[in-house]
Amino acid sequence: MVSIKRYEPQKEDILSAGIDIGTSTTKIVISKFSLMNMAGGMHMPRIEIINKEVLYRSPIYRTPLLTATKIDIKAVENIVKQEYAKAGIQPNDIRTGAVIITGETATKENAQEMVHTLSDNAGEFLVATAGPDLEGIIAAKGSGAYEYSKKTGKVIANIDIGGGTANVAVYKSGKLCGTCTLHIGGRLIEFNGEQIKSVSMPIKKLFQQWGTVLNIGDNRHIAVIQKLTDYMSAVIARMLKCELLSSDQPLILGHEPNWKEKIDGIMFSGGVGECIYRYENRSSGISQYDDIGEMLARSLKESKELSSWEWINPVETVRATVLGAGTQTTEISGATIHADSSDLPIRNLPVYEFDFDNNLFEGLKRLPTAFQNAVDLYDSQREGQNFSLYLTNLPYLGFRDVQQLAGGILDSIKAKPNPKQPLVIVLESDHAKVLGQTLQVQNPTQSIICIDQIRVDQGDYIDIGHLLQTNVVPVVIKTLTFHHQ
Amino acid sequence: MNPELVEKVTKMIVERIQAQQEVESNPAATTVKFWNHAQGTEPSVTARTVVTDTNSIQENNHGKGLVQFRSYTDDTSASSVGEKVSTNQKESSTKAAIDPSHGIDNPLNPEELKDLVSKTPARIGVGRAGLRPKTNTWLKFRFDHAAAVDAVYGDVQENLLTRLELFKVNTLVKDKETYIRRPDLGRKLSEEAKQMIKEKCRKSPTVQIIVSDGLSSSAVDENAEDVFLSLQQSLQSLGLDTGTPFYIEKGRVAVMDDVGELIQPKVVVLLIGERPGLVSAESLSAYLCYMPKKGTIEADRMVISNIHKGGIPPVEAGAYLGTVIQKVLKYEASGVSLVQKES
Structure with missing residues (x-):
């Protein structure tokens, strides 16, 4: 044949x-x-x-x-x-x-x-x-909440409740609206048989507020625990509405809920989500944890406040975060880029955004000051912490404009304590190859990594991986900002 | 139809228009704003003023209701036509764009619509008026069509050729009509051209760059310079030597075969205007071929197309072309042969 x-x-x-x-x-x-x-x-x-x-x-x-x-x-x-x-x-x-x-x-x-x-x-x-906000984001991607919101255009809150924290991320049409983290989890009180083995700090504070005394070694007080898990469900409901009370403060980790959208549907993932939905094969090793997880799951299921939202079944429960971390964090750069492979991978580079506001000439005038600011911001001790420059809203660039831009950048990097370190540039538009090449022509000894078609934001951290055979680099963006409309 | 009836109907229509004109002499009504599809996802705005020809209406008043049709070639009205054109071309980039998503009245999901519209330069989400497109959409369509026609019939600016130090040669084609009807003639250099190339060009360079207007002179006007300069820089930094570049008027892609025979370069890069479409009339292509000669088959040519402001940025295309040429040289093949050798 x-x-x-x-x-x-x-x-x-x-x-x-x-x-x-x-x-x-x-x-x-x-x-x-x-x-x-x-x-x-x-x-x-x-x-x-x-x-x-x-x-x-x-x-x-x-x-x-x-x-x-x-x-x-x-x-x-x-x-x-x-x-x-x-x-x-x-x-x-x-x-x-x-x-x-x-x-x-x-x-x-x-x-x-x-x-x-x-x-x-x-x-x-x-x-x-790491970081509670990112955790919520990753979990929402792993649980399927992100996809669901993208597909339906609805506002979906993913509530990932693990052992120690409940991480909430709210998405609308695939766009992040906000996050919130609460001290709500299965392991906040642990038992040892019939006895209480440990009570975590936030819960102790809460009990103090209530005037409840619960000591290690005490018997399981079903009534008290029930009251606690019911209370947790109510706090989650208030948080979703952005109506937390001052008495709820002990349970908040970090900032208050910061979305403005009205939530259409909710999804539970994490270990406690698993207790609600029971997706995993029981024999596969999830043992009884001997903590309040199961009770919390029951409280959530029976909660009147939470029943006012549509409950959407997650794709993953206890594995949402790990799947999110493994499958949803990587992006791929544009295929025409300029990268010195000897300097890759690069990790944990803070992003400094520079907005050209569609005016190259005015932008170039502001560039040296911006570089100085970036150095002050990310390398205040002058220890040589590198950063990446994210250029946005570039006007249409002709060849001579690219020459000017490259010249301006090379002039500005003199502000860096160590100008020899790799110059990392991230572009929104498809210009990485020509800009990288031009920079290299203007300064043949400078190590340059110039990638494009990646969207980041000021304050994000990026990691850039090895050059792949297809001439792209994997990029992981650790975003902590929100896109409000 | 009988001519008197035609005249009568025309008169009625003109009167209607005049009456309307008097009622809504709102200047904003004469301004049509276009969302420039070709310039990226965000609606960046171009406003073009459509001039209502008040002169002709006034003339009509005096001319006893007769409609006067003006032709472009009408010398008597040349001055007023010139005036009209200049106003017509007045472009301003104001912030108040016609957002294409607003083409649809009360969209069910405005955000989703915006998202979809941002993904394509095609005329989607433009709405409709009854069964027909809205006036703005229709005018934009007509405008783009006119731009496409202009691109085919125009000539490349002389000062561009001077700036890039390109000398000009001709194919066997003498005029545009022949160019369109006889593609075969556009594929062959004239005798004078061959002579001039022999005299002026360095023999057997690694890379020979040529430029041709092809079917769109505006593609060359707008984009060739950036691609050319960026490509030269790219070739220089890769250490590849280039021959003497030149411009071929009214050329077709396969004209590179004649050039290959004459100069014997390793690789020919031909920057040529693409057949204009309604999204862009300024799209440029870069055709590459390893040692083109008489009888080169089309499968051995390769192309990077869609080079224009709203497509592949010309400067980026130039930089990328260098890498492609490097690959062509490495495998000593182009087109399908290159793909076969590569895998």
């Missing part, structure tokens, strides 16, 4: 890992992204992620702790190693992904060390993320 050779568009598969170390549980997913050139073979390439497939889901492990305030880093590393082996992959097969440390675990004394050890050892370009 004669085999006919067909034209195959440029394709590439990359592996992504997601690792979530939460208050109660730790889990891992490995997924495969398929990248393909979506433009015809004769056009400027346009590489897109066309498919994401979850290859492996780990069982759900208890997060190993050394003491109440310390994570057992060795044990976590062992879990990761063991799970990689089970999935049949090596750490250096991993091209992208994120390690996220969530809930109360993020407050442990060695939390920082934990994520950085993992992101260094568990894959070449695995980025570390």
Whole structure:
């Protein structure tokens, strides 16, 4: 038989890992992204992620702790190693992904060390993320709330309740409206058989307010616990309406709810979400946790206040965050970029946005001051903390304009304590190749990374991975801002 | 139809128009704003003033209700036509765009509509008036059509060629009508052209850049310079030497075969105006071919198309072309042969 050779568009598969170390549980997913050139073979390439497939889901492990305030880093590393082996992959097969440390675990004394050890050892370009806002965002992407809002145009609140915190992210038509985090979780009171084993700080404060006394070693006071979980449900309802009372303060972590939209539907994910929906195979290792999680789930289900919203079934419950971290954090740059591969990957670069306001000439005049401001902002100690420059609202650029722009940028980087460090530029428009090339021509020794077609915001942090075969770079944006309309 | 009836009906219509004109002498009504589709997703605005020809109406009053049709070539009214054109071309970029999503009255989901409209330069979400498009949409359509026709029949500005130091040669085509009817003649250089190229061009360069108006002179006017300069910079930084560039008037893509025979370059890059469409009349293509010669088949040519302000930015296209040329040189093939060798 004669085999006919067909034209195959440029394709590439990359592996992504997601690792979530939460208050109660730790889990891992490995997924495969398929990248393909979506433009015809004769056009400027346009590489897109066309498919994401979850290859492996780990069982759900208890997060190993050394003491109440310390994570057992060795044990976590062992879990990761063991799970990689089970999935049949090596750490250096991993091209992208994120390690996220969530809930109360993020407050442990060695939390920082934990994520950085993992992101260094568990894959070449695995980025570390943390922060309650980001956690809510990632969970909403993993649970399917983001997709649902995008598909229906509705305002959807995803409430991810784990062991220590409830992370809420509100999306409208796929756009983030706001986030909020509460001290509401299954593990805030733990039992040991019939006795109370521990009560977390926020709950103690709350009990103080109520004048309730609940000590370690006391018997389970079903009535008191019931009152507490009912109260938690009511707080969630008030939060969704942005009507929190001053007496609810002990349960707020960080800022108050900051969306303005009226919520159409709600979705629960996280460990407590699992207690509501029961998606997981019981035998797969989720044991009884001996805490208030189950009761909280029941309170939520029976809550009158919460029944006023439409409840939407999540796609994932307890694994929402880890799936979000593994599959929803990576973006792909434009395919015509300029990058010195020796300087990649680059991690944790703060973004400084510079708005040209559609006027190149005026913009260039302001650029040196802006650079100075950026240095003051991100490197106030002059320690050489690099940052990336995000250029927005550039007017239409002709060749001579690009020359001027490159000249202006090269002049301005003299403000940096170490101008030799890689010059990282992110562009909104499709100009990375020509700008990078022009910068290189004007200063052949400068290391330049110029990427485009990525949307970031002032204050975001970005990580840029290795150059892939398709000539794109994976980019992880750790966004903390909201898009209000 | 009988001519008297035609005259009568025309007279009635003109009277109607005049009556209307008097009632709504609102200046805003004569301004039509266009959303420039070609310039990205956000509605950046171009306002064009449509001049209502008050002169002719006045003339009609004096001319006993007879409608006067003016032709472009009518010398007697040349001055007033000139005036009209200049006002017509008055463009201002004001902030108050006609947002295309407003073309639809009371959209069910305005945000979703805006999102959809931002994804394509096609005329979607423009609304309708009964069964027909709205006046703005219709005028914009007519305007784009006219721009497309102008692009085909126009000539490339001389000062552009001077700036880029391109000398001009001709194909076997003498005028535009022949150019359109006889594509084969546009693919061959004239004898004078061959002579001039032999005299002026450096032989056997690695890369030979040529420019041609093709079917859109405005594509060359608007974009060729940026692509050309950016491509030159790109080739320079890649260390590839270029031959003496020149301009071919009324050329077709395959004219590069003649150039290949004459100069014997490794790669020919031909920047040529694309057939104008209604989204853009200024779209430029860059055709590449490894050692083109007589008998080169079309499958061995490759193209980067859609180079214009609303498509691939010309400067970026130039920078990218350098990389493509590098690949063509590496595999000593272009087009389908390149794809085959690559995989």
